[in-house]
Amino acid sequence: MKKDTKESLCRFGVSIPKSLIDAFDNYIKVRAYKNRSEAIRDLIREKLVEQEWESDVHDREVVGTITYVFDHHKRELVDSIIRIQHQFADHVIASQHVHLDHDNCLEVAIVKGNPSTLRGVAYKLKALKGVKHCRFTMTTTGSFLK
Ligand code: NI
Structure with a gap:
């Protein structure tokens, strides 16, 4: 039977x-x-979607992006970023690195998992010395939305 994709x-x-x-x-x-x-x-x-991120309401799998700009000359910063990404290897599903200029890099990490873990990854990256700006965007897998 053909699935009816058109919702009334x-x-x-x-x-x-x-x-x-x-x-x-x-x-x-x-x-x-x-x-x-x-x-x-x-x-x-x-x-x-905001409600999905309230983990005490729903423990759903959510997705997000963490965008951060940093100076790659800062001592041990790149190692720290890589260490966090490996620590949460099950949650960081992709990342993209762009060299903005001689000093600055921009990275976007796409994260998937439960809301509190993903928040933790974003907070750890944001708190690193040498990360100039970090923006955490919370979105949805889309499974629960029409
Ligand atoms: Ni770079």
Whole structure:
């Protein structure tokens, strides 16, 4: 039997103060949404992904990226980064290194696993001396979202 991939849509009415919907319409215009529906769906998905990362609510597998910029001349920094990546080899599923200039490197580590472990990896990288900036992005495997 062919699997039905098209999910039925549910319509609902919401009462919102005029000033709030005006502000929302401005929000969706700036973000290039064609209509309110996709903007609202995205906001709902965003909150559901946030909930996935609350490990005390769900112990789901999540994915994220850790982006960090560092000076590769700093003593032992590169060794420390590699040590952390090996320590969490089951969680760091890929990484990409870019030489930005003579001194600076940018690396992106793609991480997968339970939320608290991934946070731990990001915190360890961020705390290293010589890491100038570190941004941790939490996203989803997509399995629980439509
Ligand atoms: Ni480099």
